[in-house]
Amino acid sequence: MATAILLLPLAIIVFAALAAASTAPLDPRQLLALRALGLGARRDPCGVAPPGSMNLSCDASLPFRRVTSLSLTNCSATTSVSTAALDALAPSLRTLSFSDCPAAPPRALPPDQLAANLLSFTCTASLRRLSAVWLSRLANLTELTVADTPLAATSSPTELAVVVSHMDRLTRLTVSNANLSGLLPHHWHCPNLTRLDLSANRIAGPIPDTLTLLAAITHLNLSSNALTGAIPTSIGDLISLTTLDLSRNTISGGVPDTVSTLPELEVLDLGSNRLNGSIPLFLTEMKGLRELNLENNDFDGVVPFGPKFLSRLRVFRAAGNAKLCYNRSVLSAEMAVGVAPCDKYGFPVLPPPATAQSERNADYDDGYRDPADAGGDARGGPSVAVLGVAIGLSCLAFLVILFVCICKVCR
Numbered sequence: 001m002a003t004a005i006l007l008l009p010l011a012i013i014v015f016a017a018l019a020a021a022s023t024a025p026l027d028p029r030q031l032l033a034l035r036a037l038g039l040g041a042r043r044d045p046c047g048v049a050p051p052g053s054m055n056l057s058c059d060a061s062l063p064f065r066r067v068t069s070l071s072l073t074n075c076s077a078t079t080s081v082s083t084a085a086l087d088a089l090a091p092s093l094r095t096l097s098f099s100d101c102p103a104a105p106p107r108a109l110p111p112d113q114l115a116a117n118l119l120s121f122t123c124t125a126s127l128r129r130l131s132a133v134w135l136s137r138l139a140n141l142t143e144l145t146v147a148d149t150p151l152a153a154t155s156s157p158t159e160l161a162v163v164v165s166h167m168d169r170l171t172r173l174t175v176s177n178a179n180l181s182g183l184l185p186h187h188w189h190c191p192n193l194t195r196l197d198l199s200a201n202r203i204a205g206p207i208p209d210t211l212t213l214l215a216a217i218t219h220l221n222l223s224s225n226a227l228t229g230a231i232p233t234s235i236g237d238l239i240s241l242t243t244l245d246l247s248r249n250t251i252s253g254g255v256p257d258t259v260s261t262l263p264e265l266e267v268l269d270l271g272s273n274r275l276n277g278s279i280p281l282f283l284t285e286m287k288g289l290r291e292l293n294l295e296n297n298d299f300d301g302v303v304p305f306g307p308k309f310l311s312r313l314r315v316f317r318a319a320g321n322a323k324l325c326y327n328r329s330v331l332s333a334e335m336a337v338g339v340a341p342c343d344k345y346g347f348p349v350l351p352p353p354a355t356a357q358s359e360r361n362a363d364y365d366d367g368y369r370d371p372a373d374a375g376g377d378a379r380g381g382p383s384v385a386v387l388g389v390a391i392g393l394s395c396l397a398f399l400v401i402l403f404v405c406i407c408k409v410c411r
Contacts, residue, residue, distance in 0.1 A: 030088050067089055072097070082106070114138075157183060186210050212234040228251065231259075
């Protein structure tokens, strides 16, 4: 009983502290910063449902709560992201996001405290134009996304290196459709990177072997750039890869054998490049592969896949390879969509005219003729040989009659 009496005041104190924490107002300086960002004049934005253009999270510190996560969406074009507002939010802010927010970008470099504390930064179709140098100061980021937002050009031949050279904690990096140019970096300082998306930029040059130093990477998307050269054989060192997308570049050469050493690969997209040679048979041995795109390249020879392999794929594309064909005794036209069948010499042939006979056969002419068809054409009429004989006999009869007539006149 005495113990209970002693614990009662302690329980009251704890309860009071929890109650106070749950009702503590937002830091006045941060509230002023939110107002400067055009987020309304609510006295406690942490304790009410946020308006449509704002989504934020706050901690439970005393005597004032502080903003830990801030997302601005569909904000006004007159909104300005001032350095003063960022400085006020910097001590507690860990996640900052802009989406469809055409606000004026910050003019000065990010405050030191924001650069040190921010862990995640997202900018999607926002801020009109963003400085690569400004981003580079956010050295402790673990996630960085810049999409559909042009980056201001730099004088560096490797613009991406300007952004990420000091971000050794990154695990996810997306810089997509951001007017990024130059070469891929030869030195990567983010060994924990698992996702890299640099699609839809103007990155040129070859894929460096040093890309394979990103040993933890699972998703690699370099599509829609101006990459040249061959796929490096060291690509097989990225044994954690589940998605590899190199489509819509000008990559040449063949598919390296080392791709077969990627045990987790599910998506392989090499479409719309200048790859050549035969399609490697080892792809059929990759049990986890679910999407394979080889279209619009310069592959040749016979498609080496059987129905069993293709049936387990969700996506298979190989159209647009003029020298590629499929063995019609192995695959059907429905499985090899857009690929011509092979003739008996292993070369692609053109499809036949769209006659009733060809539609019934759903097949292409490979030079073989059924003996049963020797007596008639596809419409059931006489064959060419029969017509030739008939015409020859008619000509002979005409010549005989002409000869007889001439003899009678000469008498």
